[in-house]
Amino acid sequence: MAEANYSPLPIEQRRPLSPHIQIYRWSATMVVSIFHRATGVALYVGTLLLTVYLLAAAGGGVAFADVSRFFGSLIGQVILFGYTFALMLHVCGGLRHAVWEAARGFEPGARNALAWGSLIGAVVLTALAWAGAYLL
Numbered sequence: 566m567a568e569a570n571y572s573p574l575p576i577e578q579r580r581p582l583s584p585h586i587q588i589y590r591w592s593a594t595m596v597v598s599i600f601h602r603a604t605g606v607a608l609y610v611g612t613l614l615l616t617v618y619l620l621a622a623a624g625g626g627v628a629f630a631d632v633s634r635f636f637g638s639l640i641g642q643v644i645l646f647g648y649t650f651a652l653m654l655h656v657c658g659g660l661r662h663a664v665w666e667a668a669r670g671f672e673p674g675a676r677n678a679l680a681w682g683s684l685i686g687a688v689v690l691t692a693l694a695w696a697g698a699y700l701l
């Protein structure tokens with residue numbers, strides 16, 4: 566807190582502050598962990614968009630045509646691409662947690678491999694999903 570900086574006590578007598586991200590050296594594990602939470606939040610928005618799409622599909626006619634046009638536009642495609650990547654990264658993050666639930670992958674090398682693996686896995690799965698969507 567700000568007042569801690571203005572403490573009249575000498576620095577060695579002040580109570581320790583809990584360190585935050587600007588204190589730690591950045592690591593792959595830390596970045597992927599932050600992405601995991603951020604993509605989880607993004608998935609709430611994506612789920613709303615999916616709901617809009619399904620409601621429009623159920624309504625049919627003009628509503629479905631409008632929604633399809635929006636998702637087919639450049640901005641719509643960028644949003645859908647971001648949603649796909651967020652979903653894939655979050656799922657890969659979920660699998661990373663599943664490995665930890667099995668009490669494996671805590672060693673420094675394994676932690677890094679899992680972090681990079683989930684990032685690379687998300688890129689590959691997103692590319693496969695979009696390639697599949699365009700080829701079908």
Ligand code: HEM
Pocket residue numbers: 601602604605606608609612655656657658659660662
């Ligand atoms: C639309 C679907 C989903 C939404 C909206 C969502 C949302 C979120 C959010 C907001 C968080 C962060 C919670 C926090 O840090 O306080 C979270 C965490 C988590 N999610 Fe999801 N999630 C979804 C799907 C999934 C799936 C499919 C998986 C598994 C494959 C998954 C696995 C996890 C795990 C393991 C955590 C905990 C991470 C941690 O403890 O640091 N989620 N999710």
